[in-house]
Structures are given as structure tokens and as C-alpha cells.
Amino acid sequence: MSTIPHPAAGSPTAPLGPPSSSPGPSPAVHFHAPDALRLFRECFHALADNVERVVMGKRDVVELALTCLFAEGHLLVEDVPGTGKTTLARALAASLDAQWQRVQFTPDLLPSDITGVSMFRQTTNTFEFLPGPVFANIVIGDEINRASPKTQSALLEVMEEGRVTVDGVAHPVPRPFMVVATQNPVDMSGTYPLPEAQLDRFLMRVTVGYPDHRSEVAVASGTAGAPAVESLPAIAAAHHIGEFIEVARQRVMASEPVVDYAVRIAQATRTSPHTRLGAGPRGSVSLIRAARVRAASQERAHLLPEDIKALAAPVLTHRLLLSPDAELAGWTAESVLADVLSAVPAPALGGMAKARA
Structure with a gap:
């Protein structure tokens, strides 16, 4: 298993509304504000523009991914290798000033490698829970159908209820919480089809598809001028996303x-x-x-x-x-x-x- 934490410290956060001359962090956006829908639209399209700097020519897929985020749902990206599934997930996570983790699913991955484990501390004579990579705002599950069904089922509870139960104790995950999973087509060698119960927990399933000719030529020639995923600026913070979730739900x-x-x-x-x-x-x-x-x-x-x-x-x-x-x-x-x-x-x-x- 490999987990890559998001370097939240030091990453700039762009304002959600119109540019302001006064420095400082963006104010909180309350769902009952009169201009809440306008701010929602500006934030949504600013995030889409930011992700599209890396995932070029796929505006519809990018907007569907953002729709999942603001609907507090989970996204399953299915396509053949090399079409940018993981790049889409990483670009979405990099556009948020929030904690994110990446898990590379392999056949030998165990459920405790994802959810966490209770470890006995001899110094205190008690059990201490060590949280796994699922305790983040965005969890990227790369090639999720390469893990065994036992490991896949470790995500069932947290994707539906937003918590992980270990040794009878429930541990809530931070909000907002989103699983962005990628998978290869089920007819490829070394894959395990996701069970129906887990498929039903994904709000959406999208296919990235191959880029158009112009975009692929630009990427192959290196003249696209697209930045690396790691250099994408953070557009919104986690608490802003939580406020905008309420805007869509209440307004x-x-x-x-x-x-x-x-x-x-x-x-x-x-x-x-x-x-x-x-x-x-x-x-x-x-x-x-x-x-x-x-x-x-x-x-x-x-x-x-x-x-x-x-x-x-x-x-x-x-x-x-x-x-x-x-x-x-x-x-x-x-x-x-x-x-x-x-x-x-x-x-x-x-x-x-x-x-x-």
C-alpha cells in the first residue's frame, strides 16, 4: 500500500468571489446569504477551470466530478489504462486546500491498511486506534478492482455512513468526505468486479475516454503548457466546500x-x-x-x-x-x-x- 498525503501547508487558496484588494483568507459562505448561488457558480467553474488545466478537453467529465463533490457523493472513474483516470482524481484533490490520501489497491492489500487498526500500547496498558488513509477529505483509490472483495468491502461503511467502526468503536471521518476510485474494465486480467452493494454507493460512474486529436497532439508534443498536478493552486478550502454543499441542499x-x-x-x-x-x-x-x-x-x-x-x-x-x-x-x-x-x-x-x- 502506498499513501501520499496532500501538502496542505503553504498551499495558496484563491478567493471564491470576485478578486479583492484586501489580503487575507476568504470569508465563510453561508447558505442563507443572498448571493450564495452566485458564489457557488463562481467557485464551481473556477474549480473546473483549474482541473481542466491538467485534464484537457474533458470539461464534461470534470464538471461531473465536481458535481459529485458538492453532492457529497463518491465517484467511480472507469476506463482503459492511460486515459487520465488518476490524473483527474489527483487534479481534483490538488484544487482543494484539504487533506487527501491516495491508496494503490493491490491483491495483497488488507482492510486494516485502509481503515486503520487498534494497537496495544504497553506504556499506557491500553489500545490506541491508528487511523488509516481513509481519514481524509478526499480518498483516491487507484485501481480499486485490483484488490480482493474482502478489501473492497472495507469501504462499504465509510462510503455510506461517513464513519469507520473498529473494535466496536465508531470513528467519524472529516467532512466533506469523498472517495474517488479508478478501475480498469472488468474484462482485464487481474481484476475483481465490484459487488453490487459497493457500486450502488458510488453517486456516479464516468468514463474519461480518449482525448480529441488536437489535445492529444498538444500533450504528446509537450506544447500544451499544462502545469503538473503538484503545481496546481488550491482554489477552495475544505470548510468552503462544506458551506457550498449546504447551498446546493438548502437553496x-x-x-x-x-x-x-x-x-x-x-x-x-x-x-x-x-x-x-x-x-x-x-x-x-x-x-x-x-x-x-x-x-x-x-x-x-x-x-x-x-x-x-x-x-x-x-x-x-x-x-x-x-x-x-x-x-x-x-x-x-x-x-x-x-x-x-x-x-x-x-x-x-x-x-x-x-x-x-
Whole structure:
């Protein structure tokens, strides 16, 4: 196991709002402030611009990763080797003035290497808990599906409840808390598929994909001018992220028609003839949480059906298990969800206007 702590000391933190002539740290942003949504939008796009300096040409993936962060969810990045999965996770962690740890998952990794262990101290004649790398604001799990299922299950409790129980004692992790895990496709040698219970704990699963021709030429020739991940400036501190989490949660209204729309989509995945397991209630809850962040990033105080449609694929596809007949017929989770979205009607615009009023 290798853990790399984030050097929080001495890293600059840029102001969240407009540039100010007075030095000093940025003030706290309260979710009840009249300009909270504007500050949220500025912080969101400043973080996206900062990460995109390293992960070029992948603005949509970067914004999905930030949506996970502000929705207090966890992100699973799946793709073939060499597409920048770990770079995305490291750039996101480097953009925050917060504590972060990186764990390289290997077949011989043990659960206690992640969560921590109780050690007996002879000097005090007591057991002392030594926290593992999971006690950080952002935990990067590199190639998580190369560890055994026993080690993978060590993250189940902390990803759902924000705490680790060792010897009957619960130890809370700091807030905000986010797991950014990368994995290779399950058909590659030496990988263990993640169990359904752990997949369901990830708010989103995204694919970085190959860069476009221009970006790849710039990277290969070394003329991109992109800084190294280690030299990225910190844009926001951990306590600012905690405040903005409350902005998205408290200031963005989820009207009943939009919530009903998200629930009907999740229910339709369970009754689809192409699935043997659809998205559960956690899926619909996650969809609304992510949609609130998307609306706040656009400085909107209300949800739209477009927010649900835009986030349905990254939030729901990894929660679907296809039936054997559907797999033989060539169906994928993405095609099944597209079929569901076309069959479930969105709320009428008139009803949305009344909800906003």
C-alpha cells in the first residue's frame, strides 16, 4: 500500500468571489446569504477551470466530478489504462486546500491498511486506534478492482455512513468526505468486479475516454503548457466546500413534479424487461442530489427536467444489471436507460412554471 498525503501547508487558496484588494483568507459562505448561488457558480467553474488545466478537453467529465463533490457523493472513474483516470482524481484533490490520501489497491492489500487498526500500547496498558488513509477529505483509490472483495468491502461503511467502526468503536471521518476510485474494465486480467452493494454507493460512474486529436497532439508534443498536478493552486478550502454543499441542499428547490419524474425513471429501470436489477431508492435520491448541484452551478434556485435527463446516465447506469437475454441481444446499460428515458414522459412546462412561481 502506498499513501501520499496532500501538502496542505503553504498551499495558496484563491478567493471564491470576485478578486479583492484586501489580503487575507476568504470569508465563510453561508447558505442563507443572498448571493450564495452566485458564489457557488463562481467557485464551481473556477474549480473546473483549474482541473481542466491538467485534464484537457474533458470539461464534461470534470464538471461531473465536481458535481459529485458538492453532492457529497463518491465517484467511480472507469476506463482503459492511460486515459487520465488518476490524473483527474489527483487534479481534483490538488484544487482543494484539504487533506487527501491516495491508496494503490493491490491483491495483497488488507482492510486494516485502509481503515486503520487498534494497537496495544504497553506504556499506557491500553489500545490506541491508528487511523488509516481513509481519514481524509478526499480518498483516491487507484485501481480499486485490483484488490480482493474482502478489501473492497472495507469501504462499504465509510462510503455510506461517513464513519469507520473498529473494535466496536465508531470513528467519524472529516467532512466533506469523498472517495474517488479508478478501475480498469472488468474484462482485464487481474481484476475483481465490484459487488453490487459497493457500486450502488458510488453517486456516479464516468468514463474519461480518449482525448480529441488536437489535445492529444498538444500533450504528446509537450506544447500544451499544462502545469503538473503538484503545481496546481488550491482554489477552495475544505470548510468552503462544506458551506457550498449546504447551498446546493438548502437553496435549490426540488419541486414535486421533478422529484416524481426522477422516481418514475428509477422505477422504470426496475420493471424494464431488459434488467434483472434496476436502480433502487438510493438511485433516485442520488439523482435529485446531483441535480441540485447542477442547478446551483448554473445559478438556478429550482430543478428542471433537463437536470434529471443530463445526469441520469452517470448516476443510474452502474446500478443496472441486465438480464442474460438482453446481454445476448446486445443491450447495454446505456441503451436500456435511453429506452427508459424515451418512455417516461417529462413534466409539462406549464406545471414547472407554476412550481417556480
